[in-house]
Each structure stands twice: as structure tokens, then as C-alpha cells.
Amino acid sequence: MNAETARRVDGARTRLVAAGAVAVAGVLLLTGCGDQTGSGNDDGKAAGGSKSAPLADKLPKEIRDKGVIRVGSDLAYAPVEFKDKSGGVIGIDPDIAAAMGKQLGVKFEFENGTFDTLVTGLRSNRYDIAMSAMTDTKDRQNGVDSDTGKKVGEGVDFVDYFNAGVSIYTPKGKTQGIKTWDDLCGKKIVVQRGTVSHDLAKAQAKKCPKGKTLGIQAFDDDQQAQTRLRSGGADAGSSDFPVAAYAVKTTGGGKAFEIVGDQVEAAPYGIAVAKDKTQLRDALQAALNAIIENGEYGKIVAKWGVEAGAVKESGINGGK
Template sequence: MARSLSQRLFLAGSVAAIGSLLLTGCGSSKIGGNSGAAPDASQTVNSEGTDPALVAMVPAALKSKGTVLIATDSTYAPSEFKDAGGNIVGMDVDLGNAIFKKLGLTTQWQSADFGSILGGITAKKYDLSFSSFTDTKAREQQVDMVEYYNAGEAIATLTGNPYKLTGVAADLCGVKVSVEANTTESAEIAQTINPACKKAGKAQVPDNGDQFTAQTDSTSAVIAKRDQAMLADSPVIDYAVKQGQGQLMKIGQDYNTAPYGIAIPKNDGRLAQAVQGAIKDLIKDGTYGQILTKWGVDSGALTADKVLINAAAS
């Protein structure tokens, strides 16, 4: 994942100094903390009002409640993570708040384990989720996915590349790789990378990757030299490198670029269409671009015509 995706960071000793940053930090991509949480985390964005036509599309039960409960894996900076005060912040949070303001609803954000979120939506525990989910056909069987951002996958290792890695996923045979559980990346190791390694007669990635429930812990494992590389969504890798105080470097190029999707209950009235319309509004009025720029992730911006529903390629 991009993030089908991902979780989080830090330890002790020399890592402790970074640990306070990383532990605060989310599928498909978290490091966090007030210090350096974003290129300019205090930057404000447009505050547009509601869109009456879209408000009319909100299901009656949700409109009556007035609040939307949003699940998120708050360990995935810069998309969603906790700041030093314990508040859930990030690109997805700013975008979600702006979307539901358009729809006349107040947002309530709740931290959740990434692997449990889709089941929680189908069980009606949550109204929906922003959590850097890569839109896949398998996920579309459980929920409707409204695409809102493009992310790829990427690889990071210790600065100086002491293990002489190429930065190509196919070359990770025999490498100890940390990864967030239940993400696109963890599935890639098990379903693509290791079968190819086996076919080529090479050693496989041990244990289908060193699996963590938080991206912050995955990052910490590389810093602590428990693992040799980290596989995660490209925004997460980029952010981890920026916040890692020189301990991490990105190797190779982003690959497997695909859209993130907002996970919404299947066939929930016209809610998916309302959310889609709100994103298009935010793109047109400039709020969307301001939010992405605020968090340093504008390279994955979509144009309004690319904000699709259930359009996964695979």
C-alpha cells in the first residue's frame, strides 16, 4: 500500500530521541509529534460552508445524528497520527473535517487497529474510515471506496545503505523486512515477493516480513537494526525519512502507485456520492490542494475527474 495498509515507530538509547517523534505517528504509510509534524502544521486552510445539494444526499439517520464517527489507525504519519497532546491529526483528518463540513456534519475521530477497521464498519461500529486504505477489488467487496489520493510503495533502510540494497522490491529476497500487518505491503511480501524468490531458488523474506500492528514499530525496528529494510506507502516512507534525524534513507523509486479510498458502508444510501461530490468541491475551491501542501504530500493529488468510486484496478 500503498497502504492497504500500514503502522508505526520507536525504541530507546539513541533511538529514544527520535522515539518521541515517531511514536506519535498510520494503510498504505506513521511518525508524529508536534515538532516537525508537517511542513507547517499550524497552516490554516479554506473554511468553506456546506453544499446544500450534497447535504440533501446524506442518509437521514446520519443527518439526524449530526456527527460522523470515523475510524483511523492513528500511527500513520503524515496521514493520521497523534500529536504531542494526544490529538489525532494529519492530512486525512484535515481532509475528512473539510469534507463533512461540506455535508453539514461534525466529525468524531477514533483510533483503531488497522486490521479491524473494515470489519468494524460492516458491524456498524464506525460510520466510515479514513486510514490510507489502498482501493482494491477485495476491499470493495466489504465497503464502498471513494478515491481521494494517489500513493505508491517505497523502501527505506539505514542511512548509508549498509546492507547494499537496491531499492527494488524484487531484490528483497533473504532481506529482513519490517512491515505493518494487514497492509498492501505485507500482502505483497507473502503473495508476490516470496513466491518469486522461491521460484528463483533464493532465500525468502523471513516470516513473510517482520509484522507490526503499528507503523511506528516497523520504523523503529529498522532504526534498532532488528530489520534491514522497511516497506510501506510512499508518503509514510518520505515522512519517516524527514523525521528520522538522518538515521533513515529512501532507496529506489516509488512503485505500484494506486489510489487511497475512504471506506464507507456498502450501499449506504447516497453517502459515497455525497463524499465524492464534497471532494470535488474541495478540489475546485482550493482547500484540497492547501491541505496536501500543508502536509507535504501534494505530489499525490487527484484532479476532480479522478475522484472515483469503486474503481480499483486489481
């Protein structure tokens, strides 16, 4: 989603997404979340292209031989991907990856990295893919810097797997009349660096009238931004809606933050793959469509209370 073209979603969809995301914390209390690092091939039979992995032959040979897909991810973005108290990697993305791994006969190994370096990690071959609540946008597909409009890299392909919008949240009881992005002029906002929220904040800052500057504080991860807001260092924060809703529900026992206004229009999350790895891209899409068809995908989004963001079919480069 490009900041310049973001629009409000209709009220019915906003309420639907909100109802799903508010259930996240309750679901977490009822379902044990084990360590998903390595993608959860519990019986060990999926790795290596056994009969239990019907799509293994779609993968590039070098990945089949290794039995591992290296995943670059910012593991501080609950409930999409984060670490539990024991250090295990859990969340929506690790669960989806684990289900895909059963189809492909490989393990998805999540490696922690700051969000704004993940695409660079793909280019340097540090990761095979990036899966980190990354919004599929034309700029990212084309390797264009959203600030300058200049081409800075070859871009990536996206395998789309979920839809999510962006929300604003404030300290609870201290909304200061903030309901829209225009209301942020003259105030301070915290965001995670390199995200769509960051893009939206920079676009809004250009629109603010003289004397009402929007101060933007960008951090390496969303938890740092939330900590800054909670300490009184800013007036508002912005994150993808599932993340903002989770923070509102869980931080300070639900007494720290509140969401204000409507989320901006949902856009697809995509698994980022280097442009020259089309075989890997297509194998990932096939695995996603397989778990959508067999019902595993539906169980995962229901487990995390985010059914409203589910897709009926995986697409390639569907972002605008």
C-alpha cells in the same frame, strides 16, 4: 494495488512525488497543526445542516440527525493521520475530512483502530466509514482475501481521494545493495499488517529462490515496524511513499533511515464505505468534489507537501 501487478513508475513521476513529500517536514515546522479530532468545524455553524453546509441534504437522515460521521482510522501513520504531542489528531486525512464536514454539515470523529480491523469495524457498524490511507483494490471491493483468493466478506465501496505508491527504506548507510523487491530475498523486512506493503512482501517471498527466504515481520502499526528496524531487528521496511518519506525526514533528526530504489506504481487511497450505504458514499464523493472545486483540497495537499498525489476529481472504486 495488487502485489502481483505492481510496476515501476516512470522516473519523472517518481522524482515529482519525492520532491513533494520531502517538503512535508519543513511545512510542518512552518504551519501550526491543531487538533483535528471532530473535523474542525471551528465556528460551529456547519454542524446540523445550516446554510453554510450546502450538501447536508445529500446525507442519510440518521447521520444528519446525529451530526457526526464516525471514522475508523489507524492514527499512527504520519503524515496521513497521526496524533500530535498533545494527543490531537492531525494529518492529511483529518484535514480533508474537516473540509468535507463543512460541506456536509457534520463532524468527522476519528476513532483509533488497528488497520487490519477497520473493514471489520464497518461491517459491525462500529464506524460509518474508514479513512486511513487505505488503498482501493479490487480484492477489498469484493471482500476477497488477497492471500487465498477466497471471498471472506461482502467487500466495501471506495470514494477515491488521493494517489500514493509504496517505497522501501533501510537504515541510513546500511542499504546492503537493496534497490528492488527482488533484492530483499535472504533478508528481513518490517511492514504494517494488512497493508499493500504487507501484500507485496508476501508476494515477493513466494518468488525468492530456495535458501534465500524473505523474512516478514508484520506489526499492528507502522511506528512499531519503524522501531523494530531502527533497533537492528530487520534489514528494511516498506510503507506508502508519503509515510516512508516522512519517516526518513523526521526519525532521528533525519539520520535513521533512507529510501532505496523507486516506488511502485501509485494507486488510489479510498474512503471505505459499506456496500449498502450508497447514499453516504455518494454524499462523500459530492463533498470531495466540492472541496476540489473550491480550492480547499489543493490548499490541504500543499500544506502537507504532497501535491503530486492530488486527484482532479473523486471517483468510485477506481482501484485495480
